[in-house]
Amino acid sequence: MDPRTLTLSQFQRHISERYEKADRARGTPGTWLHFSEEVGELARALARDDRANLSEEFADCVAWLCTLANINDIDLAGAICDKYLGEKRPEGHK
Numbered sequence: 616m617d618p619r620t621l622t623l624s625q626f627q628r629h630i631s632e633r634y635e636k637a638d639r640a641r642g643t644p645g646t647w648l649h650f651s652e653e654v655g656e657l658a659r660a661l662a663r664d665d666r667a668n669l670s671e672e673f674a675d676c677v678a679w680l681c682t683l684a685n686i687n688d689i690d691l692a693g694a695i696c697d698k699y700l701g702e703k704r705p706e707g708h709k
Contacts, residue, residue: 622692623691623692623695624690624691624692626677626678626681627681627684627685627690627691627692630678630681630682630685631681631685634682635682635685635686638682638685638686639686642686643683643686643687646679646682646683646686647683649679649682650676650679650680650682650683653672653675653676653679654676656668656672656675657669657672657673657675657676660672
């Protein structure tokens with residue numbers, strides 16, 4: 616797949632098709648732990664300016680975020696459009 620044409624919806628659907636059965640069985644609390652671990656790994660890579668690892672850690676965070684959205688029946692692209700792409704600025708936006 617060409618990364619220039621990949622959409623968030625396509626990627627979320629891919630994660631669902633490949634992993635959702637196991638993800639739903641693990642549940643939100645267990646999945647949150649995996650997501651949190653990946654965010655921690657991303658934080659370390661950012662703090663250490665570990666350029667070789669940043670791409671992988673960003674990708675892992677997005678994948679686990681899609682997993683959390685899938686098992687909680689949230690369409691990420693729709694949520695982003697609703698909150699950030701409308702005329703009104705999101706609440707709490709600086």
